[in-house]
Amino acid sequence: MSRINTVAVIGGGVIGAGWAARCLAHGLDVVAWDPAEGWQQRLRASVENAWPSLTRLGLYEGASLERLRYAQSAEEACAGADFVQEAAPERIELKIALHAQMDAAARADVPIASSTSGLLPSEFQAKCAHPERVLVGHPFNPVYLLPLVEVLGGKDTGAQALDEAVAFYEFIGMHPLRVRTEIPGFLSDRLQEALWREVLHLVNDGVATTEELDAAIAYGPGLRWSIWGTCLIFHLAGGEGGMRHMLEHFDPSQFPWTRLEPPPITQALVERMAQGCEAQAAGRSIKELERLRDDCLIAVMQALRTYRVGAGEVLRKNEERLAAQRKTRP
Numbered sequence: 001m002s003r004i005n006t007v008a009v010i011g012g013g014v015i016g017a018g019w020a021a022r023c024l025a026h027g028l029d030v031v032a033w034d035p036a037e038g039w040q041q042r043l044r045a046s047v048e049n050a051w052p053s054l055t056r057l058g059l060y061e062g063a064s065l066e067r068l069r070y071a072q073s074a075e076e077a078c079a080g081a082d083f084v085q086e087a088a089p090e091r092i093e094l095k096i097a098l099h100a101q102m103d104a105a106a107r108a109d110v111p112i113a114s115s116t117s118g119l120l121p122s123e124f125q126a127k128c129a130h131p132e133r134v135l136v137g138h139p140f141n142p143v144y145l146l147p148l149v150e151v152l153g154g155k156d157t158g159a160q161a162l163d164e165a166v167a168f169y170e171f172i173g174m175h176p177l178r179v180r181t182e183i184p185g186f187l188s189d190r191l192q193e194a195l196w197r198e199v200l201h202l203v204n205d206g207v208a209t210t211e212e213l214d215a216a217i218a219y220g221p222g223l224r225w226s227i228w229g230t231c232l233i234f235h236l237a238g239g240e241g242g243m244r245h246m247l248e249h250f251d252p253s254q255f256p257w258t259r260l261e262p263p264p265i266t267q268a269l270v271e272r273m274a275q276g277c278e279a280q281a282a283g284r285s286i287k288e289l290e291r292l293r294d295d296c297l298i299a300v301m302q303a304l305r306t307y308r309v310g311a312g313e314v315l316r317k318n319e320e321r322l323a324a325q326r327k328t329r330p
Contacts, residue, residue, distance in 0.1 A: 004168055005029060008077040010102060011087035012039040015115050017046035018143025019085050020068060025054040025144065026172045027062035031069045033077040040070045049287055050144045053294040057145075057315070058322045061329060074098065075105035078112075083168055085137065087115040095124040103128040111161045111168070113137035113151075118185040121154030131156035137165055138186055139174075142290070145297050147314040150186045152179035173318040175311070191230075197262045203272055204263040210276030226300060227310050 007023045009016050012034030020030045020043065032043055047068060054063075071077035078084050084106055088098055095114065102112050112134050114124065125131035135157050138150040149169050153162050166176040179186050185193060195217075202208045208216075224233045231243070238246030263269065281289060304312025305319075 004082040004171070006031060006081050006083075008032070008071075008081035008084045008102075008106070009087060010034075010074050010077060010084065010098065011089075011115070012036070012043040013087065014046070014141060015139065015143055016085075016087035017043050018050070018139065018141060019087060019115070021047045021050040021054060021144040022172050022174075024065060024067055025051075025057075025059050025063050027060040028172075029067045029069070031071050031077045031081060033071040033074050043070075044068070049290065050142065050294070053291075053298060054144055056298060058319060060322060061325055074101050078102045078105040078110075081106060082110060083165075084110060084112040085115065086112065090117060090119060092119055092123055095119060096126050099124045099134060100127040103130055103134065109133070111135065111165050113165055115139060117189050120182055120184060121152065121157060122182060123154075125154045125156050132158035133161040135161055135165055136179075136186070137169065137176075138189075140188070142294065142297075145294060145301075147173065147175040147311055148188065149174045149176050150179050150188060151176045152182060152186065154182060173314070173321075175314045194258075194260055197260055198258050200265075200269065200273070201259050201263055203276070204269050210273060211280050214280070226304065 006029040007019075009020045009023070009030055009032040012020075012032055016032065016034065020032055023030050024047065034043070044065075047065060051065065078101075084102055086095075086098065086102065088094055095116065099112065099114070106112060108130050110133065114121065114134075114136050115138060116124075116136055117138060121134055121136050125134045128134055131154065135151065135153045140146040140148050151162060151165055151169065162178070166178070169176040177187065183190075199210075199213050202213060203210060221233075227233070234246050235243040238244065238249075241248075284292075301311045301315045304310050305316045306312065308316060
């Protein structure tokens with residue numbers, strides 16, 4: 001990854017700030033741009049809020065908040081970049097226009113990755129002169145801590161760009177998951193969406209509060225999911241017979257418990273969801289909750305590291321690379 005020294009981050013919101021923080025922590029230069037007024041101050045504040053957590057995990061040689069720079073346009077940010085990570089709002093017209101701008105400004109060999117949560121790269125490649133380097137690199141919030149990034153290309157994306165993106169994401173301590181089929185929502189968001197719809201139904205029907213539903217995940221399946229995910233966990237649920245036994249005795253069609261169609265998003269439902277979450281927050285600010293969340297995530301990943309599973313294994317490999325780098329310092 002010696003050729004990637006400068007990363008352009010296009011979009012300074014929550015996701016863009018997460019990308020900036022992660023790249024800075026790995027000793028890279030970051031040039032950011034966002035069209036919103038006052039975005040520089042908000043981006044800097046978000047990166048500074050993430051920095052203590054990144055410091056706990058270990059900073060790479062040269063890591064510094066002072067390596068964050070601000071561009072006056074998307075073109076300026078992309079012109080000198082070795083990798084471009086777009087994190088703009090989820091509007092396909094905007095993505096198409098923005099990718100045309102980035103494609104025209106960046107060197108032809110520079111990968112351009114979108115953080116989109118579900119839009120397809122074949123669509124926003126439409127007006128690019130070099131669509132072969134346009135792809136999706138979909139992260140998860142907080143980007144600076146969670147290692148998963150879904151990587152997929154469109155119909156014109158070349159294998160080289162995908163390979164380079166995977167290598168880059170591994171370098172900045174992530175777990176690139178290659179999505180082999182271009183499908184809306186990719187993999188993780190489709191799974192999350194199914195659970196989210198059921199949550200909305202249960203709240204809408206007055207069955208449970210947001211706090212009760214969060215507890216139903218956090219104290220049970222959520223801890224299991226952090227190790228392997230759904231499939232292998234259910235394989236174990238089948239005992240010696242594994243998944244075959246599991247499906248023989250727990251055919252989902254025999255347990256029509258869930259309703260995957262979303263309920264109407266009425267104002268009453270919005271208020272019920274919002275009030276429930278505000279009650280859970282108990283007066284704590286978003287930044288306070290983010291720091292608490294970060295502390296908990298670090299603790300979980302450090303615990304899993306001991307057993308070399310899931311996100312803990314990614315953390316272990318990243319720490320080994322960091323230790324090796326420190327040994328080579330003069």
